[in-house]
Amino acid sequence: MPNIKSAIKRVRVAKTKTLKNSIRKSVLRTNIKKCKQAIASNDSNAAEALRVAIKTIDKAAAKNIIHKNTAARRKSKLAKALNAAAK
Template sequence: MPNIKSAIKRVKTNQNAQDANIAQKNKMRSAVKNAKTAKENNAENAGELESYAVKLVDKAAKNNLIHDNKAARVKSQLMSK
C-alpha cells in the first residue's frame, strides 16, 4: 500500500475505473450471449436483443475495452446467425 497521499488516491481511482470497466464488459458479454441464444431459439425479441448487443459492443470498442476488430467480428457473428 502506498504511503504518499496522491498515490493512495490513485490506487482508489484506478480500482473504481477497473470495476466500471469490468462491469461494462460483463454487461456486453451477457447481451451478446442473450442475443445469440434468442436467435437460435427464434424468439420474438431477437431483433431487439441483437440491436442492444451491437450497441453495447460499439460502446465497449469506443472505450477501448475491446479491440475494434473484435467488435467487428462479434457484430458480424451476430448478424450472420
C-alpha cells in the same frame, strides 16, 4: 500500500475504474448471450436483441473495454448468425 499522496489516489482511481470496466464487460457478455439465445430459439425478438447487443458492443469499444476489431468481429458474427437463422 503506497505512501505518496498521488500514488494513493492512483490506487483509488484504478480500483474505481476496474469496477466500472468489469460491470461494463459483464453487461456486454450478458447482452451477447441473450442475443445468441434469441437467435438459437428463433425468437421473434431476435432482431431487437441483436440491436441491443450491437449497441452494447459499440459502447464497450468506445470505452476501450474491447478492441475495435474485436467489436467488429463480434457484431459481424452475430449478424451472420441472425441472417442464417432467418433463411
